[in-house]
Amino acid sequence: MPDMFRHPPIIPADLLVARWTLKQVQGDGFPREVVPPYNAPMPALPTTDALAASAIDLLAKLIAFDTTSRDSNLALIEYVEGLLGDLGVTATRVPNADGRKANLYATLGPRTEGGIVLSGHTDVVPVDGQKWSSDPFALTEREGRLYGRGTCDMKGFLALALAAAPLFAEPGRLKRPVHLAFSYDEEVGCLGAPSMIAEIAKHLPRPAAVIVGEPTSMEVVHGHKGITSYIVTVTGHEAHSSLTHLGLSANMIAIRLMHGLSELAASLERAADPASPFMPRHATLTIGQINGGTAVNILARECTFVFDLRCPPGMDPMAILAPFLAGAKTIDTEMKARFPDTGIDIVRRSLTPAFAPEPDGEAERVARSLAGDNGPPRVVPYAAEAGQFQQAGFSTVICGPGSIEQAHQPDEYVDRVQMERGAAFMLRLAEMLAG
Numbered sequence: 001m002p003d004m005f006r007h008p009p010i011i012p013a014d015l016l017v018a019r020w021t022l023k024q025v026q027g028d029g030f031p032r033e034v035v036p037p038y039n040a041p042m043p044a045l046p047t048t049d050a051l052a053a054s055a056i057d058l059l060a061k062l063i064a065f066d067t068t069s070r071d072s073n074l075a076l077i078e079y080v081e082g083l084l085g086d087l088g089v090t091a092t093r094v095p096n097a098d099g100r101k102a103n104l105y106a107t108l109g110p111r112t113e114g115g116i117v118l119s120g121h122t123d124v125v126p127v128d129g130q131k132w133s134s135d136p137f138a139l140t141e142r143e144g145r146l147y148g149r150g151t152c153d154m155k156g157f158l159a160l161a162l163a164a165a166p167l168f169a170e171p172g173r174l175k176r177p178v179h180l181a182f183s184y185d186e187e188v189g190c191l192g193a194p195s196m197i198a199e200i201a202k203h204l205p206r207p208a209a210v211i212v213g214e215p216t217s218m219e220v221v222h223g224h225k226g227i228t229s230y231i232v233t234v235t236g237h238e239a240h241s242s243l244t245h246l247g248l249s250a251n252m253i254a255i256r257l258m259h260g261l262s263e264l265a266a267s268l269e270r271a272a273d274p275a276s277p278f279m280p281r282h283a284t285l286t287i288g289q290i291n292g293g294t295a296v297n298i299l300a301r302e303c304t305f306v307f308d309l310r311c312p313p314g315m316d317p318m319a320i321l322a323p324f325l326a327g328a329k330t331i332d333t334e335m336k337a338r339f340p341d342t343g344i345d346i347v348r349r350s351l352t353p354a355f356a357p358e359p360d361g362e363a364e365r366v367a368r369s370l371a372g373d374n375g376p377p378r379v380v381p382y383a384a385e386a387g388q389f390q391q392a393g394f395s396t397v398i399c400g401p402g403s404i405e406q407a408h409q410p411d412e413y414v415d416r417v418q419m420e421r422g423a424a425f426m427l428r429l430a431e432m433l434a435g
């Protein structure tokens, strides 16, 4: 808001009202910030039902954009920019390296410290091979459930934030801002958010808390495990399978490595902290994909596998993997001594930090009061962007509509009731930031 409009005595109120009326009649694009004049009463907040209804309309629009992580999310980003632009809000894109995807962040309300970040990812998991009862990209309601890819994970939360955006952006309503922070590539290892989080930390007035709207049935969650994932490629030396002395099977080497990982997984399980709030309590390690060889009678030239290690807060994944990585290096040296064209290539795919409960966390206090949540402390086994925000120094919490049990499934849905609870949350947020 320009400073001149912050100080009522400078311009007589009746003059401003007259001018406002005139401009309104002319419809000449007079900045929205001076409409209505500061002396007019603030319009009442909508009802929860009305806000939920507009969020569900928006959800239908967001679902219609197929933002599967492998594809571009730019059409959705452009749509959101348009919505915000209509409110006089300029959003900032943070594109990925090839420009096919982007994060988007924006500030609604005054640019002051102490605001609240509403964060969510725009990408969704694939529907490939899943059996859906209706078009996953067309919102369909059956018995109070809103079906569609991303309804619960997590376009429902984005729709709620966008439905409330006109309130947040209303001139003079908020004393502290709401920042929207929408990311890409969350579902493939939380790859998109870090560049946006860095910009938020650098360019925005310091927010008081970050609310990541992953599906938690609108209950407040204050911890998650981290994920470290690797792609391992073993290159062998082809030969007839009867002539093992003339070649090196990539599969046989890969099995040695995988055996090491399997032993490591078992030792992590044995070392479970009995006080850990997670289920399962321990760090988990599993090999998600294996691809190797071309025929039974050929010593395999290549074998690739992917594994992920998920650690509760406080465990260092790199320390856990250090002996495995050192062992792989030794085997690589032995292989190269026999056949120089062979070896083991290990590439880290992701390193998503765990999210630790904050003692007396501001975000948890805020989110519990907005959600009306007096329940026990909660953690979740899946990883999200909360750990990344926390690592950047922001007090963070997870709270959003829908249940993780419906995420990534065929016939993913969010309950209409969850959207109503989310709408009530947004209205309380508008009230809280107005005070």
Ligand SMILES: [Zn+2]
Pocket (backbone or CB within 6 Å): 121, 153, 154, 186, 214, 215
């Ligand atoms: Zn998600």
